[in-house]
Amino acid sequence: MKKRSRILAFLMVLVLMGSFGFDTHSATIFKDIGGLQEREAIGYLHNKGYVNGVGNGMFAPYATITTAQAIQLMVNFMELNLNDVRFVKAPLATDYFEKAINSAWYKEAFIITGVKNPVFPSDINPNQPMTTEAFVYYLIQTLELQYDLPMIKVLPQSITDNQAINPNYSGAIQRALYYGIIALDQQGNIHPNRLITRARAAQLVKNVMDYRDARERSIENTLKFEATLENTSRDDGYGMQFRMTNVSNKAVLLTYSSGQKYDYKVYDPNGKMVYQWSKDKFFTMALVDQIVKSGAYITFDEVWTYVDDEGMKVPEGVYKIVFETMFNYEDAFMTLSDTIYVDYSK
Known part of the structure; x- marks a missing residue:
């Protein structure tokens, strides 16, 4: 019985790992997102093929995500690919990320990221759970790189738990507030060290897509x-x-x-x-x-x-x-x- 439980747990981990992939485009309604404020974002990204469920009609909104899953998600919603790249030799994930495993489920996303979205350091741990501040940092870096946004200087907003923010991430967090990608809670906190969940990550990605669409409209307005x-x-x-x-x-x-x-x-x-x-x-x-x-x-x-x-x-x-x-x-x-x-x- 214990052996069977371990096998089921292992299979669930594998499902969660790959669930930010492209392999479904159906309009599935997940059973476990009713009442969530992120429900609309999850459904939108799912219909676009950017996120998947974990099986049995479930999304697992409160499950946390790893660095590898975050990278896969950013590749997905930015629709990055290597169609216009010609390699002298077949690329490996370890060509760009030293701790990657070349046979892992994330290998293609890591190669694409190394070539097209080099905002992640080469020594990242693919299996490291991602904090809110880290996810926001890499999300904003991705947005600014992919859309060649001009560097802006913003007047910092007051954040109650500012002392808990990694100084390396603070600038991106302030810009995320400025862009409207994130918002403080009622107490003015951002909870930077809280592990980010699948639901929260989906909402922030949808916010980035909304900002991107608004920016494209602004270009037309110019x-x-x-x-x-x-x-x-x-x-x-x-x-x-x-x-x-x-x-x-x-x-x-x-x-x-x-x-x-x-x-x-x-x-x-x-x-x-x-x-x-x-x-x-x-x-x-x-x-x-x-x-x-x-x-x-x-x-x-x-x-x-x-x-x-x-x-x-x-x-x-x-x-x-x-x-x-x-x-x-x-x-x-x-x-x-x-x-x-x-x-x-x-």
């Missing part, structure tokens, strides 16, 4: 705005005016999520960023709405005094300035930018 950056006369440095014009045929409502409405960065002749206007500045967290009528525009005037982030005068040369404005429009986050080059000589 056609409604025109951004220009021009030099203006200033005695104290290089003056510039950024203008954003509403070129659509209707008035639009823009929402700024903080006191920071714009930013600009300066790059030296070698492409290295030497100055960022927003560095060391603090902005109030407040929603500000602004209506821009058709044909109207918003302008931002700034000056660069030819210094770097340390306050030192930069050497002579041609510098690139990228000016951008960030806002929400029709429930989508948008960034508009333009570039100008400065030939600086003392």
Whole structure:
């Protein structure tokens, strides 16, 4: 009897391991997710073929996931593959992850991740249970890499259990809050060290997909705005005016999520960023709405005094300035930018 129990337990582990695979696309309704707030996300991902059940109509929403399962899930929902890659020799999972087993169920996902989504360190333990903070970190890294998101500086939100967060993960967690991927509980906690469950992982992935869809809509919306950056006369440095014009045929409502409405960065002749206007500045967290009528525009005037982030005068040369404005429009986050080059000589 004990032997049979061990066999059943072993089979259940194998089912859980592979249950983020592609091998089902049916509209199965799982018996054990009724009443869960993640139910809609689980059903959506299941119908897409990104997650599976564990058998007998069950999903096991409270089971925790391992690093290997998290990697498989990210490969699935990003629909990563190696169709456009040609190898000199057949790749192995251990070519990218030293602790992987080349015959394991996750081998293909590990190879794909090593080639297409290199956000995981090579020394990860595939069987290590994943914490909430680690899952959020790798999820945000994956989102930002796959969609080439611009690096943004956000005003950190207050997190009650912030001291429990791994400092290496804190930046990604703040960006996840900013993107709306995660939310704090009623006490302001994130519970970073709590092992993430299958249900919670499914919900966060669905949130990422919602953000991705909103961003794609925002890219379409950029056609409604025109951004220009021009030099203006200033005695104290290089003056510039950024203008954003509403070129659509209707008035639009823009929402700024903080006191920071714009930013600009300066790059030296070698492409290295030497100055960022927003560095060391603090902005109030407040929603500000602004209506821009058709044909109207918003302008931002700034000056660069030819210094770097340390306050030192930069050497002579041609510098690139990228000016951008960030806002929400029709429930989508948008960034508009333009570039100008400065030939600086003392």
